[in-house]
Amino acid sequence: MNPSRSRLRTFRIFARPFSHQFQGFLFVLPCILLLVLVLGFPVATAVVNSFAPIWSEVKKFTLENYIKLLNDKLFWNSLKVTFIFVISTVLLHLGVGFIVALALNAEIKAKRFFRLIAILPWTVPDVICGLIWRFMYNPTLGIINAILMSAGVTTRYIEWLASPKLVLPSIIFADVWRGYPFVMIILLAGLQAIPREQYEAARVDGATTLQELIYITIPNLMRVILIALALDTIWQFRRFGLIYNMTLGGPGHTSEILSLYVYKHYFKYFNFEYASGMAVVMAVIMLIISYPYIRMIARKA
Amino acid sequence: MKKRSPYRLIPYLILVFVCLYNLIPFVWMFSTSIKTDKEAYKIPPTLFPQQPTLESYNQIIIWTSFPRYFMNSTIISLGTASLSTFIGSLAGYGFSRFNFRGRTTLIGIILATQMLPGVLLVGPYFKMLVKIGLYNTYPGLILAFTSITLPFSTWMLKGFIDTVPEELDQAAKVDGCSTLGTYFRIILPVITPGMVATMIFAFLLAWGDLLWVLVLTSGESMATVTLGLSRLVTQFRIIWPQLMAGSVIATLPPLILYMLLQNYLVKGLTAGAVKV
Numbered sequence: 324m325n326p327s328r329s330r331l332r333t334f335r336i337f338a339r340p341f342s343h344q345f346q347g348f349l350f351v352l353p354c355i356l357l358l359v360l361v362l363g364f365p366v367a368t369a370v371v372n373s374f375a376p377i378w379s380e381v382k383k384f385t386l387e388n389y390i391k392l393l394n395d396k397l398f399w400n401s402l403k404v405t406f407i408f409v410i411s412t413v414l415l416h417l418g419v420g421f422i423v424a425l426a427l428n429a430e431i432k433a434k435r436f437f438r439l440i441a442i443l444p445w446t447v448p449d450v451i452c453g454l455i456w457r458f459m460y461n462p463t464l465g466i467i468n469a470i471l472m473s474a475g476v477t478t479r480y481i482e483w484l485a486s487p488k489l490v491l492p493s494i495i496f497a498d499v500w501r502g503y504p505f506v507m508i509i510l511l512a513g514l515q516a517i518p519r520e521q522y523e524a525a526r527v528d529g530a531t532t533l534q535e536l537i538y539i540t541i542p543n544l545m546r547v548i549l550i551a552l553a554l555d556t557i558w559q560f561r562r563f564g565l566i567y568n569m570t571l572g573g574p575g576h577t578s579e580i581l582s583l584y585v586y587k588h589y590f591k592y593f594n595f596e597y598a599s600g601m602a603v604v605m606a607v608i609m610l611i612i613s614y615p616y617i618r619m620i621a622r623k624a
Numbered sequence: 625m626k627k628r629s630p631y632r633l634i635p636y637l638i639l640v641f642v643c644l645y646n647l648i649p650f651v652w653m654f655s656t657s658i659k660t661d662k663e664a665y666k667i668p669p670t671l672f673p674q675q676p677t678l679e680s681y682n683q684i685i686i687w688t689s690f691p692r693y694f695m696n697s698t699i700i701s702l703g704t705a706s707l708s709t710f711i712g713s714l715a716g717y718g719f720s721r722f723n724f725r726g727r728t729t730l731i732g733i734i735l736a737t738q739m740l741p742g743v744l745l746v747g748p749y750f751k752m753l754v755k756i757g758l759y760n761t762y763p764g765l766i767l768a769f770t771s772i773t774l775p776f777s778t779w780m781l782k783g784f785i786d787t788v789p790e791e792l793d794q795a796a797k798v799d800g801c802s803t804l805g806t807y808f809r810i811i812l813p814v815i816t817p818g819m820v821a822t823m824i825f826a827f828l829l830a831w832g833d834l835l836w837v838l839v840l841t842s843g844e845s846m847a848t849v850t851l852g853l854s855r856l857v858t859q860f861r862i863i864w865p866q867l868m869a870g871s872v873i874a875t876l877p878p879l880i881l882y883m884l885l886q887n888y889l890v891k892g893l894t895a896g897a898v899k900v
Contacts, residue, residue, distance in 0.1 A: 347722020
């Protein structure tokens with residue numbers, strides 16, 4: 324601490340107009356240095372590697388990884404699976420989260436109790452969430468088929484995670500359990516921030532609950548909804564542990580999301596260069612999707 | 625006079641469904657963990673165990689390296705939470721109070737780093753750690769997790785510091801407090817709730833991760849609870865009661881943290897999001 328302080332003092336004497344600005348920069352510096360160390364180097368290495376030939380000692384510039392990518396059916400498959408997974412989970416988190424937030428924002432008893440229960444699943448790590456639901460989905464030993472059978476919905480053991488058709492919806496259902504509470508918390512805070520007077524005025528004018536929802540609640544909540552959507556999309560794109568533990572991408576490749584497919588190329592087949600190329604494409608997709616969000620937020624700051 | 629319309633029951637109806645959906649997996653996890661192996665493999669399954677037993681907890685604690693995993697998870701998560709919250713609060717202060725050149729760009733870059741997928745980073749990071757001898761060590765893992773949590777911590781804490789009136793800083797400065805002194809004596813005490821929220825958030829992220837420990841550790845010595853459990857589930861024969869007992873133990877720290885600090889966390893998470 325001392326050297327930086329004396330440096331500050333020196334700076335203050337010799338460059339008075341810049342000193343205040345420079346102090347601010349010093350506060351940010353440790354963060355920047357750490358990010359360069361733990362993010363900058365790996366990203367640079369990955370980008371360089373992605374342009375190197377696979378399994379070769381000779382480092383030269385080539386586009387072969389990216390060309391190979393275009394013809395890799397499994398890559399396109401994983402891209403499709405990822406988009407299905409991200410879009411449906413994000414929309415469901417938002418829908419369920421919104422409804423539950425509205426319910427919690429109504430005049431109800433035991434509000435604190437219900438809020439506690441509503442957030443609970445969010446504390447479970449996604450890896451563990453995957454384990455619990457994998458067992459719940461177990462055809463013969465799991466609780467889900469047991470409930471459905473005793474309710475008379477089905478008479479045969481449904482293979483939730485082993486059927487190519489059911490595997491993604493099943494994973495999505497499990498993910499919604501863990502994921503919607505976070506969106507719900509943000510929306511609830513947004514709801515509570517809406518001025519009461521607006522509702523009172525509407526009530527005086529004889530507005531119905533539905534009209535209140537459409538003309539007051541949703542417009543007021545728009546910013547919060549957009550932020551929740553952006554944050555959630557980013558996180559869902561990176562999801563790894565949940566599917567790793569539920570299906571490892573199977574059956575076949577039907578639930579193989581991009582992060583899992585890249586991981587397999589890296590640490591199962593050891594195609595470092597090819598996997599790097601794929602990861603770079605993934606990063607670019609994420610940056611493009613989130614660019615409006617970053618711009619909006621950085622400008623406001 | 626209060627309106628007595630049947631619609632007012634709708635929220636309760638929704639919340640009852642929410643309770644069922646949210647709690648059944650917890651009940652199932654816990655009830656399986658106290659079943660005998662025999663009962664867990666009974667068809668059809670029972671929701672509540674007929675002969676509750678702690679045998680699975682006993683086995684997983686005594687016969688596996690689970691206690692070791694638990695300690696590793698704790699050390700790594702605490703380390704990550706402390707490091708990223710401290711550095712994040714410094715940066716948050718810098719971004720909140722100073723308007724230096726390139727500030728907006730830097731904020732943009734820090735936000736953008738959150739978009740980098742873990743699978744892009746782990747490979748090169750793995751090679752880097754091997755080269756500098758930090759592979760399979762606590763510092764290596766803590767640094768790795770900090771890369772995930774730091775951008776978010778910085779952003780959250782900047783939001784908190786923004787809410788502290790700047791007159792406080794100025795009053796301190798008039799009293800002869802240096803910038804660093806203002807940060808330590810004025811800002812830090814005021815944003816303690818924010819620091820707590822940020823720490824829990826970083827803790828939860830590090831605690832729940834699988835990808836990085838999968839790649840950056842080998843063997844038992846540095847494995848975390850999430851990795852240990854994931855290894856158990858990929859074994860040929862899955863012993864569900866033990867696995868669920870482990871899951872219960874792994875879920876407890878985040879759950880307890882959340883219960884104790886619920887208000888801090890909710891405030892912390894929403895302060896930034898709702899305000900922007």
